[in-house]
Amino acid sequence: MDAMPELKASIRTIPDYPKPGIMFRDITTLLGDARAFRRAVDELVQPWAGSKVDKVAGIEARGFILGGAVAHQLSAGFVPIRKKGKLPHTTVRIAYSLEYGVDEMEVHADAIGPGERVILIDDLIATGGTAEGAVKLMRQIGADVIAACFIVDLPELGGAAKLRAMGVPVRTLMAFDGH
Numbered sequence: 001m002d003a004m005p006e007l008k009a010s011i012r013t014i015p016d017y018p019k020p021g022i023m024f025r026d027i028t029t030l031l032g033d034a035r036a037f038r039r040a041v042d043e044l045v046q047p048w049a050g051s052k053v054d055k056v057a058g059i060e061a062r063g064f065i066l067g068g069a070v071a072h073q074l075s076a077g078f079v080p081i082r083k084k085g086k087l088p089h090t091t092v093r094i095a096y097s098l099e100y101g102v103d104e105m106e107v108h109a110d111a112i113g114p115g116e117r118v119i120l121i122d123d124l125i126a127t128g129g130t131a132e133g134a135v136k137l138m139r140q141i142g143a144d145v146i147a148a149c150f151i152v153d154l155p156e157l158g159g160a161a162k163l164r165a166m167g168v169p170v171r172t173l174m175a176f177d178g179h
């Protein structure tokens with residue numbers, strides 16, 4: 001059972017988007033609801049409130065919106081993880097698996113110092129391919145990834161379990177069945 005039914009109700013589901021068979025969990029309705037947005041940001045980082053967090057890393061693009069708010073809340077810096085070719089300075093890059101094929105993501109090489117404590121944020125974890133790539137990328141530049149936080153978990157796709165197996169504590173606020 002989900003502990004936060006009001007939060008879950010603020011998310012809109014679009015069937016068959018972007019392709020048949022996918023239930024797209026649209027968080028723009030949560031973001032547009034002042035109470036839900038605040039609650040989601042508060043709840044995402046509740047276990048780490050009061051502990052030392054140096055940086056919050058957000059995955060393009062919905063992870064930027066949530067990650068910026070979370071970083072402000074924790075008085076931490078914000079680090080964008082972007083699709084390749086978007087960041088202007090020296091980057092490190094990693095390939096990661098998507099449902100069909102691969103893509104690449106990047107972070108600025110100097111965005112996180114060795115040993116800095118980082119929380120990763122995105123809106124949703126499905127297969128975990130995207131988040132796994134982000135964790136590996138940050139570890140390459142020496143980050144200590146202390147947690148990964150998502151509003152939505154699709155547990156049947158196994159992403160959260162994959163991250164936990166990499167030694168990353170995972171926090172999600174609600175789960176949906178299926179894809």
Ligand code: AMP
Binds near residue numbers: 097098129
């Ligand atoms: P994955 O790498 O499989 O864990 O996919 C996670 C990324 O894809 C996140 O950035 C999500 O925003 C997006 N995503 C995957 N499945 C869905 C879905 N059913 N609804 C909304 N976004 C999704």
